[in-house]
Amino acid sequence: MLTPERHRIILQLLQEKEVVKLHELVEVTQCSESTIRRDLSQLEKEKKLKRVHGGAALLQQKREELSVFEKSTKNIHEKQLIGKYAASLIQDGDCIYLDAGTTTLQMIPYIEAKNIVVVTNGIMHIEVLLEKDIPTYLVGGVIKKKTNALIGRGAIHSLQQYSFDKCFIGVNGVHIDFGYTTPDPEEAFMKQTAIHLSQRAFVLADHSKLNESTFAKIAELQEATMITNETDEELLAMYEAKTTVEVVKS
Amino acid sequence: MLTPERHRIILQLLQEKEVVKLHELVEVTQCSESTIRRDLSQLEKEKKLKRVHGGAALLQQKREELSVFEKSTKNIHEKQLIGKYAASLIQDGDCIYLDAGTTTLQMIPYIEAKNIVVVTNGIMHIEVLLEKDIPTYLVGGVIKKKTNALIGRGAIHSLQQYSFDKCFIGVNGVHIDFGYTTPDPEEAFMKQTAIHLSQRAFVLADHSKLNESTFAKIAELQEATMITNETDEELLAMYEAKTTVEVVKS
DNA sequence: AAAAAATCAATCAAATTCAATCAATTTTAT
DNA sequence: ATAAAATTGATTGAATTTGATTGATTTTTT
Numbered sequence: 001m002l003t004p005e006r007h008r009i010i011l012q013l014l015q016e017k018e019v020v021k022l023h024e025l026v027e028v029t030q031c032s033e034s035t036i037r038r039d040l041s042q043l044e045k046e047k048k049l050k051r052v053h054g055g056a057a058l059l060q061q062k063r064e065e066l067s068v069f070e071k072s073t074k075n076i077h078e079k080q081l082i083g084k085y086a087a088s089l090i091q092d093g094d095c096i097y098l099d100a101g102t103t104t105l106q107m108i109p110y111i112e113a114k115n116i117v118v119v120t121n122g123i124m125h126i127e128v129l130l131e132k133d134i135p136t137y138l139v140g141g142v143i144k145k146k147t148n149a150l151i152g153r154g155a156i157h158s159l160q161q162y163s164f165d166k167c168f169i170g171v172n173g174v175h176i177d178f179g180y181t182t183p184d185p186e187e188a189f190m191k192q193t194a195i196h197l198s199q200r201a202f203v204l205a206d207h208s209k210l211n212e213s214t215f216a217k218i219a220e221l222q223e224a225t226m227i228t229n230e231t232d233e234e235l236l237a238m239y240e241a242k243t244t245v246e247v248v249k250s
Numbered sequence: 251m252l253t254p255e256r257h258r259i260i261l262q263l264l265q266e267k268e269v270v271k272l273h274e275l276v277e278v279t280q281c282s283e284s285t286i287r288r289d290l291s292q293l294e295k296e297k298k299l300k301r302v303h304g305g306a307a308l309l310q311q312k313r314e315e316l317s318v319f320e321k322s323t324k325n326i327h328e329k330q331l332i333g334k335y336a337a338s339l340i341q342d343g344d345c346i347y348l349d350a351g352t353t354t355l356q357m358i359p360y361i362e363a364k365n366i367v368v369v370t371n372g373i374m375h376i377e378v379l380l381e382k383d384i385p386t387y388l389v390g391g392v393i394k395k396k397t398n399a400l401i402g403r404g405a406i407h408s409l410q411q412y413s414f415d416k417c418f419i420g421v422n423g424v425h426i427d428f429g430y431t432t433p434d435p436e437e438a439f440m441k442q443t444a445i446h447l448s449q450r451a452f453v454l455a456d457h458s459k460l461n462e463s464t465f466a467k468i469a470e471l472q473e474a475t476m477i478t479n480e481t482d483e484e485l486l487a488m489y490e491a492k493t494t495v496e497v498v499k500s
Numbered sequence: 501a502a503a504a505a506a507t508c509a510a511t512c513a514a515a516t517t518c519a520a521t522c523a524a525t526t527t528t529a530t
Numbered sequence: 531a532t533a534a535a536a537t538t539g540a541t542t543g544a545a546t547t548t549g550a551t552t553g554a555t556t557t558t559t560t
Binding site for chain 2: 537538539546547
Protein backbone atom coordinates (compact mmCIF):
# COMPACT_ATOMS: atom_id res chain seq x y z
CA MET A 1 0.00 0.00 0.00
CA LEU A 2 1.37 3.36 -1.05
CA THR A 3 2.00 6.22 1.30
CA PRO A 4 -0.58 8.66 -0.10
CA GLU A 5 -3.18 5.95 0.01
CA ARG A 6 -2.55 5.32 3.69
CA HIS A 7 -2.60 9.02 4.38
CA ARG A 8 -5.89 9.37 2.61
CA ILE A 9 -7.38 6.54 4.63
CA ILE A 10 -6.09 7.98 7.87
CA LEU A 11 -7.47 11.43 7.20
CA GLN A 12 -10.78 10.06 6.02
CA LEU A 13 -11.24 7.89 9.08
CA LEU A 14 -10.30 10.87 11.16
CA GLN A 15 -12.90 13.06 9.47
CA GLU A 16 -15.57 10.53 10.28
CA LYS A 17 -14.61 9.78 13.85
CA GLU A 18 -12.80 12.89 15.13
CA VAL A 19 -10.29 10.64 16.86
CA VAL A 20 -8.77 7.38 15.73
CA LYS A 21 -6.68 4.79 17.52
CA LEU A 22 -3.38 3.58 16.23
CA HIS A 23 -4.54 -0.02 16.36
CA GLU A 24 -7.54 0.69 14.21
CA LEU A 25 -5.28 2.13 11.59
CA VAL A 26 -3.00 -0.89 11.75
CA GLU A 27 -6.05 -3.12 11.24
CA VAL A 28 -7.47 -1.13 8.39
CA THR A 29 -4.26 -0.61 6.49
CA GLN A 30 -2.71 -3.99 7.30
CA CYS A 31 0.69 -2.54 7.90
CA SER A 32 2.90 -2.22 10.91
CA GLU A 33 2.66 0.10 13.89
CA SER A 34 5.92 1.68 12.89
CA THR A 35 4.60 2.67 9.51
CA ILE A 36 1.45 4.16 10.94
CA ARG A 37 3.45 6.04 13.53
CA ARG A 38 5.60 7.50 10.82
CA ASP A 39 2.52 8.45 8.84
CA LEU A 40 1.02 10.19 11.83
CA SER A 41 4.24 12.05 12.52
CA GLN A 42 4.38 13.28 8.98
CA LEU A 43 0.73 14.26 8.82
CA GLU A 44 1.14 16.11 12.06
CA LYS A 45 4.07 18.00 10.65
CA GLU A 46 1.86 18.94 7.73
CA LYS A 47 -0.73 20.23 10.17
CA LYS A 48 -3.31 17.77 8.94
CA LEU A 49 -3.97 16.22 12.33
CA LYS A 50 -2.78 16.17 15.89
CA ARG A 51 -1.13 13.16 17.41
CA VAL A 52 -2.38 12.08 20.79
CA HIS A 53 -1.35 9.22 22.99
CA GLY A 54 -2.77 6.12 21.38
CA GLY A 55 -3.59 7.61 18.01
CA ALA A 56 -4.51 10.89 16.38
CA ALA A 57 -7.16 13.57 16.61
CA LEU A 58 -8.76 15.98 14.23
CA LEU A 59 -7.67 19.53 14.63
CA GLN A 60 -10.11 22.28 13.94
CA GLN A 61 -8.22 25.45 13.20
CA LYS A 62 -9.84 27.64 15.80
CA ARG A 63 -10.61 25.18 18.49
CA GLU A 64 -7.00 24.16 18.46
CA GLU A 65 -5.71 27.66 18.99
CA LEU A 66 -8.19 28.24 21.72
CA SER A 67 -7.14 25.19 23.61
CA VAL A 68 -3.55 26.27 23.35
CA PHE A 69 -4.16 29.46 25.12
CA GLU A 70 -6.70 27.90 27.33
CA LYS A 71 -3.95 25.67 28.60
CA SER A 72 -1.78 28.67 29.16
CA THR A 73 -4.40 30.38 31.27
CA LYS A 74 -5.13 29.41 34.79
CA ASN A 75 -8.34 30.93 36.13
CA ILE A 76 -9.58 31.24 32.60
CA HIS A 77 -13.17 31.80 33.53
CA GLU A 78 -12.41 34.67 35.87
CA LYS A 79 -10.07 36.21 33.37
CA GLN A 80 -12.75 36.02 30.74
CA LEU A 81 -15.23 37.81 32.96
CA ILE A 82 -12.73 40.49 33.79
CA GLY A 83 -11.75 40.76 30.14
CA LYS A 84 -15.34 41.08 29.02
CA TYR A 85 -16.00 43.85 31.49
CA ALA A 86 -12.81 45.69 30.63
CA ALA A 87 -13.66 45.48 26.94
CA SER A 88 -17.01 47.14 27.65
CA LEU A 89 -15.14 50.21 28.90
CA ILE A 90 -13.73 50.89 25.46
CA GLN A 91 -15.72 53.51 23.57
CA ASP A 92 -16.02 54.38 19.91
CA GLY A 93 -12.97 56.25 18.67
CA ASP A 94 -10.73 55.40 21.61
CA CYS A 95 -6.99 55.00 21.34
CA ILE A 96 -6.11 52.04 23.50
CA TYR A 97 -2.95 50.49 24.88
CA LEU A 98 -3.23 46.79 25.54
CA ASP A 99 -0.51 45.38 27.75
CA ALA A 100 0.92 41.94 26.94
CA GLY A 101 -0.37 39.05 29.02
CA THR A 102 -3.18 36.55 29.11
CA THR A 103 -5.67 38.71 30.98
CA THR A 104 -5.68 41.54 28.47
CA LEU A 105 -5.72 38.93 25.70
CA GLN A 106 -9.10 37.80 26.99
CA MET A 107 -10.49 41.27 26.35
CA ILE A 108 -10.10 41.21 22.62
CA PRO A 109 -12.94 38.90 21.61
CA TYR A 110 -15.36 41.11 23.54
CA ILE A 111 -14.33 44.44 22.07
CA GLU A 112 -17.30 45.98 20.28
CA ALA A 113 -16.36 49.65 19.99
CA LYS A 114 -15.95 50.95 16.46
CA ASN A 115 -13.25 53.07 14.94
CA ILE A 116 -10.67 52.39 17.61
CA VAL A 117 -6.92 52.01 17.38
CA VAL A 118 -4.97 49.61 19.53
CA VAL A 119 -1.30 49.74 20.43
CA THR A 120 0.16 46.69 22.13
CA ASN A 121 3.44 45.09 23.13
CA GLY A 122 1.97 41.61 23.14
CA ILE A 123 2.78 39.47 20.15
CA MET A 124 0.07 36.97 20.93
CA HIS A 125 -2.49 39.75 20.79
CA ILE A 126 -1.84 40.60 17.20
CA GLU A 127 -3.46 37.68 15.52
CA VAL A 128 -6.66 38.02 17.52
CA LEU A 129 -6.82 41.78 16.98
CA LEU A 130 -6.33 41.51 13.24
CA GLU A 131 -8.98 38.83 13.05
CA LYS A 132 -11.42 41.40 14.39
CA ASP A 133 -10.16 43.95 11.86
CA ILE A 134 -8.96 46.33 14.52
CA PRO A 135 -6.15 48.60 13.31
CA THR A 136 -3.18 47.59 15.39
CA TYR A 137 0.21 49.08 16.13
CA LEU A 138 2.97 47.08 17.65
CA VAL A 139 5.70 48.74 19.65
CA GLY A 140 9.24 47.84 18.65
CA GLY A 141 11.87 46.32 20.89
CA VAL A 142 13.45 43.15 22.08
CA ILE A 143 11.22 40.12 22.46
CA LYS A 144 11.05 38.43 25.83
CA LYS A 145 10.69 34.80 24.98
CA LYS A 146 8.86 33.64 28.06
CA THR A 147 5.95 36.03 27.84
CA ASN A 148 6.10 36.96 24.15
CA ALA A 149 6.17 40.60 25.16
CA LEU A 150 8.18 43.43 23.66
CA ILE A 151 10.25 45.23 26.25
CA GLY A 152 13.43 47.22 26.68
CA ARG A 153 14.72 50.62 25.69
CA GLY A 154 13.44 50.34 22.14
CA ALA A 155 9.98 49.39 23.29
CA ILE A 156 9.77 52.31 25.72
CA HIS A 157 10.98 54.69 23.07
CA SER A 158 8.54 53.30 20.58
CA LEU A 159 5.71 53.56 23.07
CA GLN A 160 6.44 57.20 23.82
CA GLN A 161 5.49 58.08 20.27
CA TYR A 162 1.85 57.61 21.24
CA SER A 163 -0.68 58.75 23.80
CA PHE A 164 -3.83 56.96 24.79
CA ASP A 165 -7.37 57.47 25.96
CA LYS A 166 -7.22 54.32 28.02
CA CYS A 167 -4.72 51.62 28.82
CA PHE A 168 -5.32 48.13 30.17
CA ILE A 169 -2.52 46.60 32.19
CA GLY A 170 -2.03 43.13 33.61
CA VAL A 171 -0.18 42.78 36.90
CA ASN A 172 1.12 39.95 39.06
CA GLY A 173 0.62 41.54 42.43
CA VAL A 174 -1.71 44.06 44.02
CA HIS A 175 -0.76 45.10 47.52
CA ILE A 176 -2.08 47.78 49.80
CA ASP A 177 1.41 49.01 50.65
CA PHE A 178 3.50 48.09 47.60
CA GLY A 179 0.97 49.00 44.90
CA TYR A 180 0.93 47.15 41.56
CA THR A 181 3.90 44.88 40.94
CA THR A 182 5.29 42.41 38.40
CA PRO A 183 8.42 40.23 38.49
CA ASP A 184 10.39 41.76 35.60
CA PRO A 185 11.60 45.36 36.05
CA GLU A 186 11.74 45.86 32.30
CA GLU A 187 8.11 44.88 31.96
CA ALA A 188 7.22 46.99 34.95
CA PHE A 189 8.75 50.03 33.31
CA MET A 190 6.77 49.35 30.14
CA LYS A 191 3.53 49.20 32.07
CA GLN A 192 4.43 52.29 34.08
CA THR A 193 5.17 54.25 30.93
CA ALA A 194 1.89 53.20 29.37
CA ILE A 195 -0.01 54.36 32.44
CA HIS A 196 1.65 57.75 32.28
CA LEU A 197 0.79 58.11 28.61
CA SER A 198 -2.90 57.40 29.20
CA GLN A 199 -5.76 59.60 30.29
CA ARG A 200 -7.23 56.71 32.22
CA ALA A 201 -5.47 53.56 33.32
CA PHE A 202 -7.05 50.21 34.21
CA VAL A 203 -5.32 47.35 35.97
CA LEU A 204 -6.77 43.89 35.46
CA ALA A 205 -6.23 41.58 38.42
CA ASP A 206 -8.17 38.45 39.25
CA HIS A 207 -8.52 37.75 42.93
CA SER A 208 -5.47 35.45 43.06
CA LYS A 209 -3.33 38.56 42.62
CA LEU A 210 -4.71 40.46 45.55
CA ASN A 211 -2.51 40.89 48.62
CA GLU A 212 0.40 39.57 46.60
CA SER A 213 3.53 41.46 45.73
CA THR A 214 6.42 40.68 43.40
CA PHE A 215 9.78 42.27 42.70
CA ALA A 216 9.24 45.28 40.49
CA LYS A 217 6.87 48.11 41.16
CA ILE A 218 4.66 49.39 38.39
CA ALA A 219 2.68 52.14 40.07
CA GLU A 220 0.83 53.18 43.20
CA LEU A 221 -2.68 51.86 43.63
CA GLN A 222 -4.27 55.24 43.01
CA GLU A 223 -2.60 55.66 39.64
CA ALA A 224 -5.00 53.21 38.02
CA THR A 225 -8.51 51.90 38.35
CA MET A 226 -8.47 48.28 39.46
CA ILE A 227 -10.73 45.74 37.84
CA THR A 228 -11.11 42.50 39.77
CA ASN A 229 -13.55 39.78 40.66
CA GLU A 230 -12.84 39.52 44.36
CA THR A 231 -16.04 39.64 46.38
CA ASP A 232 -14.80 39.60 49.95
CA GLU A 233 -16.31 42.81 51.38
CA GLU A 234 -13.62 43.51 53.92
CA LEU A 235 -10.74 43.20 51.49
CA LEU A 236 -12.61 45.26 48.97
CA ALA A 237 -13.23 48.10 51.41
CA MET A 238 -9.54 48.23 52.17
CA TYR A 239 -8.60 48.78 48.54
CA GLU A 240 -11.51 51.14 47.90
CA ALA A 241 -10.09 53.44 50.54
CA LYS A 242 -7.02 53.89 48.37
CA THR A 243 -8.27 53.73 44.80
CA THR A 244 -11.21 53.13 42.50
CA VAL A 245 -12.15 49.47 42.27
CA GLU A 246 -14.58 47.95 39.81
CA VAL A 247 -15.78 44.50 40.72
CA VAL A 248 -17.00 42.02 38.14
CA LYS A 249 -19.64 39.58 39.35
CA SER A 250 -19.90 36.12 37.95
CA MET B 251 3.03 0.52 -27.20
CA LEU B 252 3.47 4.21 -27.98
CA THR B 253 4.32 6.82 -25.45
CA PRO B 254 1.10 8.88 -25.64
CA GLU B 255 -0.94 5.74 -25.29
CA ARG B 256 0.90 4.73 -22.14
CA HIS B 257 0.46 8.19 -20.74
CA ARG B 258 -3.23 8.06 -21.40
CA ILE B 259 -3.52 4.70 -19.65
CA ILE B 260 -1.52 5.88 -16.68
CA LEU B 261 -3.61 9.00 -16.19
CA GLN B 262 -6.84 7.11 -16.65
CA LEU B 263 -5.92 4.45 -14.09
CA LEU B 264 -4.89 7.24 -11.77
CA GLN B 265 -8.22 9.00 -12.14
CA GLU B 266 -10.03 5.85 -11.18
CA LYS B 267 -7.90 4.82 -8.26
CA GLU B 268 -6.33 8.02 -6.90
CA VAL B 269 -3.05 6.16 -6.49
CA VAL B 270 -1.42 3.58 -8.67
CA LYS B 271 1.55 1.30 -8.13
CA LEU B 272 4.42 1.06 -10.52
CA HIS B 273 3.98 -2.69 -10.79
CA GLU B 274 0.36 -2.39 -11.78
CA LEU B 275 1.38 -0.12 -14.60
CA VAL B 276 4.05 -2.55 -15.72
CA GLU B 277 1.41 -5.30 -15.78
CA VAL B 278 -1.14 -3.29 -17.66
CA THR B 279 1.18 -1.81 -20.24
CA GLN B 280 3.45 -4.81 -20.59
CA CYS B 281 6.56 -2.74 -20.71
CA SER B 282 9.53 -2.38 -18.44
CA GLU B 283 9.87 -0.63 -15.13
CA SER B 284 12.34 1.78 -16.66
CA THR B 285 9.85 2.92 -19.26
CA ILE B 286 7.12 3.46 -16.72
CA ARG B 287 9.50 5.35 -14.48
CA ARG B 288 10.40 7.63 -17.33
CA ASP B 289 6.72 8.15 -18.09
CA LEU B 290 5.99 9.04 -14.50
CA SER B 291 8.89 11.46 -14.38
CA GLN B 292 7.69 13.20 -17.46
CA LEU B 293 4.07 13.35 -16.37
CA GLU B 294 5.17 14.75 -13.08
CA LYS B 295 7.13 17.45 -14.80
CA GLU B 296 3.98 18.27 -16.74
CA LYS B 297 2.13 18.56 -13.42
CA LYS B 298 -0.25 15.80 -14.39
CA LEU B 299 0.48 13.67 -11.33
CA LYS B 300 2.71 13.36 -8.34
CA ARG B 301 5.29 10.64 -8.08
CA VAL B 302 5.50 8.82 -4.79
CA HIS B 303 7.70 6.00 -3.65
CA GLY B 304 6.26 2.90 -5.32
CA GLY B 305 4.13 4.63 -7.90
CA ALA B 306 2.19 7.81 -8.45
CA ALA B 307 -0.67 9.74 -6.90
CA LEU B 308 -3.30 12.08 -8.18
CA LEU B 309 -2.62 15.66 -7.29
CA GLN B 310 -5.72 17.35 -6.02
CA GLN B 311 -6.19 20.99 -6.75
CA LYS B 312 -8.42 21.32 -3.73
CA ARG B 313 -5.58 22.26 -1.50
CA GLU B 314 -7.85 25.02 -0.27
CA GLU B 315 -8.52 23.04 2.83
CA LEU B 316 -4.86 22.83 3.57
CA SER B 317 -3.30 24.95 6.20
CA VAL B 318 -2.15 28.49 5.72
CA PHE B 319 1.30 27.16 6.25
CA GLU B 320 1.28 25.21 3.04
CA LYS B 321 -0.50 27.90 1.08
CA SER B 322 2.20 30.32 2.03
CA THR B 323 4.77 28.16 0.36
CA LYS B 324 4.80 28.29 -3.36
CA ASN B 325 8.16 27.30 -4.80
CA ILE B 326 8.97 26.08 -1.35
CA HIS B 327 11.85 23.95 -2.43
CA GLU B 328 13.62 26.70 -4.29
CA LYS B 329 13.02 29.10 -1.46
CA GLN B 330 14.49 26.62 0.95
CA LEU B 331 17.62 26.26 -1.12
CA ILE B 332 18.02 30.00 -1.40
CA GLY B 333 17.26 30.38 2.28
CA LYS B 334 19.81 27.79 3.22
CA TYR B 335 22.49 29.47 1.20
CA ALA B 336 21.63 32.92 2.50
CA ALA B 337 21.75 31.62 6.07
CA SER B 338 25.27 30.35 5.46
CA LEU B 339 26.37 33.93 4.80
CA ILE B 340 25.64 34.92 8.37
CA GLN B 341 28.75 34.94 10.52
CA ASP B 342 29.27 34.73 14.25
CA GLY B 343 28.54 38.04 15.91
CA ASP B 344 26.64 39.57 13.01
CA CYS B 345 23.80 42.03 13.42
CA ILE B 346 21.20 41.04 10.87
CA TYR B 347 18.05 42.55 9.44
CA LEU B 348 15.55 40.00 8.19
CA ASP B 349 12.87 41.40 5.96
CA ALA B 350 9.32 40.07 6.30
CA GLY B 351 8.23 37.50 3.73
CA THR B 352 8.29 33.78 3.08
CA THR B 353 11.70 33.63 1.44
CA THR B 354 13.57 35.14 4.35
CA LEU B 355 11.47 32.99 6.66
CA GLN B 356 13.03 29.94 5.06
CA MET B 357 16.47 31.11 6.14
CA ILE B 358 15.86 30.82 9.82
CA PRO B 359 15.99 27.06 10.30
CA TYR B 360 19.40 27.01 8.63
CA ILE B 361 21.04 29.75 10.65
CA GLU B 362 24.02 28.31 12.48
CA ALA B 363 26.04 31.40 13.41
CA LYS B 364 26.42 32.04 17.10
CA ASN B 365 26.07 35.21 19.08
CA ILE B 366 24.05 37.04 16.47
CA VAL B 367 21.25 39.54 16.84
CA VAL B 368 18.33 39.70 14.47
CA VAL B 369 16.02 42.62 13.81
CA THR B 370 12.93 41.94 11.74
CA ASN B 371 9.63 43.47 10.68
CA GLY B 372 8.05 40.08 10.06
CA ILE B 373 5.71 38.85 12.72
CA MET B 374 5.73 35.31 11.39
CA HIS B 375 9.50 35.23 11.81
CA ILE B 376 9.41 35.73 15.53
CA GLU B 377 8.21 32.33 16.59
CA VAL B 378 10.82 30.52 14.52
CA LEU B 379 13.62 32.81 15.64
CA LEU B 380 12.82 32.42 19.30
CA GLU B 381 12.60 28.69 18.90
CA LYS B 382 16.24 28.78 17.86
CA ASP B 383 17.08 31.00 20.82
CA ILE B 384 18.22 33.85 18.64
CA PRO B 385 17.93 37.23 20.36
CA THR B 386 15.33 39.07 18.33
CA TYR B 387 14.22 42.67 18.02
CA LEU B 388 11.00 43.60 16.35
CA VAL B 389 10.53 47.00 14.80
CA GLY B 390 7.42 48.89 15.87
CA GLY B 391 4.70 50.17 13.61
CA VAL B 392 1.38 49.42 12.06
CA ILE B 393 0.67 45.85 11.08
CA LYS B 394 -0.21 45.13 7.48
CA LYS B 395 -2.71 42.35 7.75
CA LYS B 396 -2.12 40.71 4.41
CA THR B 397 1.57 40.07 4.80
CA ASN B 398 1.91 40.24 8.58
CA ALA B 399 4.62 42.82 8.16
CA LEU B 400 5.25 45.93 10.20
CA ILE B 401 5.38 49.04 8.04
CA GLY B 402 4.75 52.77 8.08
CA ARG B 403 6.28 55.80 9.68
CA GLY B 404 6.68 54.15 13.05
CA ALA B 405 8.41 51.15 11.56
CA ILE B 406 10.87 53.28 9.61
CA HIS B 407 11.63 55.36 12.66
CA SER B 408 12.04 52.24 14.74
CA LEU B 409 14.34 50.71 12.15
CA GLN B 410 16.57 53.75 12.04
CA GLN B 411 17.59 53.12 15.63
CA TYR B 412 19.75 50.27 14.38
CA SER B 413 22.51 49.52 11.90
CA PHE B 414 23.39 46.15 10.47
CA ASP B 415 26.25 44.05 9.23
CA LYS B 416 23.99 42.38 6.71
CA CYS B 417 20.39 42.57 5.63
CA PHE B 418 18.34 40.02 3.72
CA ILE B 419 15.51 41.37 1.64
CA GLY B 420 12.73 39.63 -0.25
CA VAL B 421 11.49 41.23 -3.46
CA ASN B 422 8.72 40.64 -5.98
CA GLY B 423 10.53 41.77 -9.07
CA VAL B 424 14.06 41.93 -10.38
CA HIS B 425 14.49 43.80 -13.62
CA ILE B 426 17.55 44.89 -15.51
CA ASP B 427 16.20 48.42 -15.99
CA PHE B 428 13.87 48.94 -13.03
CA GLY B 429 15.98 47.27 -10.34
CA TYR B 430 14.37 45.59 -7.34
CA THR B 431 10.65 46.20 -6.92
CA THR B 432 7.68 45.23 -4.74
CA PRO B 433 3.98 46.13 -5.01
CA ASP B 434 3.52 48.16 -1.81
CA PRO B 435 5.39 51.51 -1.61
CA GLU B 436 5.35 51.40 2.19
CA GLU B 437 7.06 48.03 2.18
CA ALA B 438 9.45 49.19 -0.51
CA PHE B 439 10.51 52.09 1.67
CA MET B 440 11.08 49.73 4.60
CA LYS B 441 13.31 47.52 2.48
CA GLN B 442 15.15 50.50 1.04
CA THR B 443 15.84 51.89 4.48
CA ALA B 444 17.16 48.54 5.69
CA ILE B 445 19.52 48.34 2.74
CA HIS B 446 20.89 51.78 3.51
CA LEU B 447 21.42 50.85 7.14
CA SER B 448 23.44 47.75 6.24
CA GLN B 449 27.07 47.26 5.36
CA ARG B 450 26.10 44.53 2.93
CA ALA B 451 22.68 43.92 1.45
CA PHE B 452 21.37 40.67 -0.02
CA VAL B 453 18.25 40.30 -2.10
CA LEU B 454 16.65 36.87 -2.21
CA ALA B 455 14.82 36.17 -5.46
CA ASP B 456 13.88 32.79 -6.82
CA HIS B 457 13.92 32.55 -10.58
CA SER B 458 10.20 33.33 -10.93
CA LYS B 459 11.01 36.90 -9.90
CA LEU B 460 13.61 37.53 -12.60
CA ASN B 461 12.69 39.87 -15.43
CA GLU B 462 9.56 40.88 -13.51
CA SER B 463 8.78 44.31 -12.21
CA THR B 464 6.08 45.63 -9.89
CA PHE B 465 4.93 49.05 -8.77
CA ALA B 466 7.30 50.34 -6.14
CA LYS B 467 11.04 50.56 -6.51
CA ILE B 468 13.25 49.37 -3.68
CA ALA B 469 16.75 49.92 -5.01
CA GLU B 470 19.00 49.68 -8.03
CA LEU B 471 20.43 46.28 -8.85
CA GLN B 472 23.92 47.25 -7.79
CA GLU B 473 22.82 48.27 -4.31
CA ALA B 474 22.49 44.66 -3.20
CA THR B 475 23.95 41.26 -3.94
CA MET B 476 21.35 39.08 -5.57
CA ILE B 477 20.86 35.50 -4.47
CA THR B 478 18.88 33.37 -6.88
CA ASN B 479 18.57 29.88 -8.28
CA GLU B 480 18.21 30.73 -11.93
CA THR B 481 20.64 28.76 -14.04
CA ASP B 482 20.08 30.12 -17.52
CA GLU B 483 23.53 31.31 -18.50
CA GLU B 484 22.45 34.09 -20.77
CA LEU B 485 20.08 35.67 -18.30
CA LEU B 486 22.66 35.32 -15.59
CA ALA B 487 25.37 37.07 -17.57
CA MET B 488 23.03 39.98 -18.14
CA TYR B 489 22.53 40.53 -14.43
CA GLU B 490 26.14 39.85 -13.57
CA ALA B 491 27.13 42.78 -15.74
CA LYS B 492 25.20 45.05 -13.40
CA THR B 493 25.60 43.54 -9.95
CA THR B 494 26.96 40.64 -7.94
CA VAL B 495 24.90 37.53 -8.35
CA GLU B 496 25.22 34.38 -6.28
CA VAL B 497 23.56 31.33 -7.74
CA VAL B 498 22.33 28.48 -5.62
CA LYS B 499 22.44 25.09 -7.29
CA SER B 500 19.92 22.41 -6.49
C1' DA C 501 2.10 4.95 45.61
C1' DA C 502 3.71 1.08 43.18
C1' DA C 503 3.14 -2.19 39.54
C1' DA C 504 1.45 -3.50 35.17
C1' DA C 505 0.07 -2.46 30.66
C1' DA C 506 0.10 0.25 26.80
C1' DT C 507 2.23 3.38 23.88
C1' DC C 508 6.10 5.77 22.41
C1' DA C 509 10.67 7.22 19.88
C1' DA C 510 14.88 5.46 18.20
C1' DT C 511 17.45 2.19 15.83
C1' DC C 512 18.45 -1.69 12.76
C1' DA C 513 18.59 -4.79 8.88
C1' DA C 514 15.93 -6.56 5.05
C1' DA C 515 13.23 -5.58 1.19
C1' DT C 516 11.75 -2.61 -2.05
C1' DT C 517 12.15 1.12 -5.05
C1' DC C 518 14.93 4.48 -7.11
C1' DA C 519 18.09 7.14 -10.51
C1' DA C 520 21.81 6.61 -13.57
C1' DT C 521 24.02 4.29 -17.12
C1' DC C 522 24.65 1.48 -21.20
C1' DA C 523 23.85 -1.26 -25.11
C1' DA C 524 20.25 -2.76 -28.28
C1' DT C 525 16.49 -1.44 -30.96
C1' DT C 526 13.42 1.57 -33.31
C1' DT C 527 12.38 5.86 -35.39
C1' DT C 528 13.50 9.92 -37.90
C1' DA C 529 16.03 12.92 -41.03
C1' DT C 530 18.85 13.25 -44.69
C1' DA D 531 20.18 3.65 -47.45
C1' DT D 532 22.70 5.56 -43.85
C1' DA D 533 23.61 8.26 -39.97
C1' DA D 534 21.78 10.57 -36.18
C1' DA D 535 18.41 10.73 -32.68
C1' DA D 536 15.16 8.84 -29.71
C1' DT D 537 13.22 5.05 -27.22
C1' DT D 538 13.61 0.90 -24.80
C1' DG D 539 14.91 -2.79 -21.34
C1' DA D 540 18.53 -4.54 -18.42
C1' DT D 541 21.84 -3.70 -14.85
C1' DT D 542 24.07 -1.33 -11.26
C1' DG D 543 24.71 0.65 -6.73
C1' DA D 544 22.25 4.19 -3.96
C1' DA D 545 18.28 5.73 -1.52
C1' DT D 546 13.90 4.93 0.61
C1' DT D 547 10.52 2.41 2.93
C1' DT D 548 9.34 -1.09 5.96
C1' DG D 549 8.56 -4.11 10.11
C1' DA D 550 10.80 -5.80 14.16
C1' DT D 551 13.11 -4.82 18.36
C1' DT D 552 14.87 -2.10 21.99
C1' DG D 553 14.36 0.48 26.15
C1' DA D 554 12.00 4.80 27.66
C1' DT D 555 7.75 7.16 28.61
C1' DT D 556 2.97 7.51 29.56
C1' DT D 557 -1.37 5.75 31.07
C1' DT D 558 -4.09 2.60 33.65
C1' DT D 559 -4.74 -0.61 37.26
C1' DT D 560 -3.93 -2.34 41.61
